[in-house]
Amino acid sequence: MKALVVFAHPVPESFGAAVRDTVVAALREKGHDVRLVDLYAIGFNPVMSADERRHHFERGVNELPVADQIEHIKWCEMLVFVYPTWWYGLPAILKGWLDRVWVAHVAFILPEAEGENIRPNMQHIRHIVAVTTCGANWWLTKWVGEPGRRTLLRGIRTLCHPLCRTSYMAHYKMDSSTPESRAKYLAKVRARIGRL
Template identity: 50%
Template sequence: MRALVVYSHPREGSFNAAIRDLVLDKLQAAGAEIRLIDLYKSGFDPRLTSHELDIYEDTSMNTHHIAEQVDALRWCDTLIFVYPTWWYGLPAMLKGWLDRIMVPGIAFLMPDEANPDIRPGLTHVKRLAVFTTCGASWWLTRLVGAPGKRTLLRGVRFICAKRCKTAFAAHYLMDSSTPESRAAHLGKVARKMDRFIGDVPVPQPVRA
C-alpha cells in the first residue's frame, strides 16, 4: 500500500492533528509506504493563478509548477484526507489543493470527439478515506447537504478506480465536544481504518 495523506488544519494541537496521527499510526502498523502533505505547514498556496488557468487544459505544461504534488498523487494507491469541515464544506486551503493539483491529464481526462464527458484519471487509486470534524450537528449537516463530503466521496471518488474502497468518519458538534466524545471518535476512526486497510498483509520480519 502506498498511502498519500493530505492534511489541512492551521493549528498543530488540534483534534484533527490527533486524527491525523492515528491514521498515520494505523498505516505504519500495516506496513504501508506513506507520504504526508501538510498543507499549512508546507506553506501551500491554494490560489489558482491566471497563468495556471491559462494552461489548465494543456497537459504538456499544467504540471510543471506542481511537479512534487503531482508525483505524490501519481505514486499513491490510497488517498486519505484529514480536515475540519467549515461552513459545511472544505477549508479554502484544501479546496485550493484540489483546484491546483487535480488537473486534466492527471486527475481526469477532458472530453474529446469520442468522449462527451470527463473520464477518470486516478484509476490507480483503489482506496479513498475522509476523516473530518464538523461544528454543526449530523442532522443539520445532512439538511444542508454536506457539500465537502460530497466533493470528495462523490466527485473525487468518481475519478478513482471503479471499485475504489471508501471510508468516512466525522465528529459532529465539535465545538461542544468533550474528552469522552473525542476519545470515542478516535476509537471510531481506529475501527474504520482497521476495516479500510484490513486486507493488506502485515510484512513479516525476515529471520536470519
C-alpha cells in the same frame, strides 16, 4: 498499499492534528506505505493564478506549478483526507489543492469530440477516506447536504478506479465536544483505519 494522507488544519496542536497522528499510526501499524502532506506546514498556496488557469488544460505545462503534489497523487493507491469541516465544506486550502493539483491529463482525460465527457485517469486509486470534524450536529450537516463529503467521495471518486471504495468518519458537534467524545472518536478512527 500506498496511502497518501492529506492534512488541512492550521493549528499544530489542534484536535485535527491528533486525528492525523491517529490515522498515520493506524495505517503504518497495518503495513501501509504512508506519505503525509500537511498543506499548512508546507505553505501550500491554494490560489490558482491567472497564468496557471490559462494553461490549465495544456499537457505538461499545467503540471509545472504543482509537480511535487502531482507526483504524490500519481504514487498513491489510497487517499486519506483529514480536515475540519468549515461551513459544511472543505477548508479553502484543501479545495485549492484539489483545484490546482487534480489537473487535466493527470486526473482526467479531456473530451475529444463534442458531446463527450471527461474520462477518469486515476484508476490506481482504489480507496478514498475522509476523516473530519464538524461543528454542527449530524442532522443539520445532512440537511445542508455535506458538500465537502460529496466533493471527495463522489466527485474525486469518479476519477478513480471503477471499484474504488469510500469511507467517511465525522465527529459531529465538535464545538461542544468533551475529552470523552474526542477520545471515543479517535478510537473509532483507529479501529476503522485498521480495517482498511
